[in-house]
Amino acid sequence: MIIVNVKENESIEKALKRFKKKFDKTGAVRELRARQHFVKPSVKRRDEVIKAAYKQRLQTEEMK
Numbered sequence: 001m002i003i004v005n006v007k008e009n010e011s012i013e014k015a016l017k018r019f020k021k022k023f024d025k026t027g028a029v030r031e032l033r034a035r036q037h038f039v040k041p042s043v044k045r046r047d048e049v050i051k052a053a054y055k056q057r058l059q060t061e062e063m064k
Contacts, residue, residue: 002026
């Protein structure tokens with residue numbers, strides 16, 4: 001459970017913003033989306049390799 005202590009004279013918008021930050025850090029939404037459908041481990045690994053190669057290509061092009 002996420003607990004956000006509201007300080008005295010603090011606007012509700014600021015407290016809500018802090019709550020949203022804490023909620024994002026938990027990764028609950030990402031996990032929920034990942035669990036909506038099953039991805040085989042081999043497919044997940046292949047996607048990670050493709051993503052890493054893409055990032056590496058961008059990084060090498062940036063250095064040139």
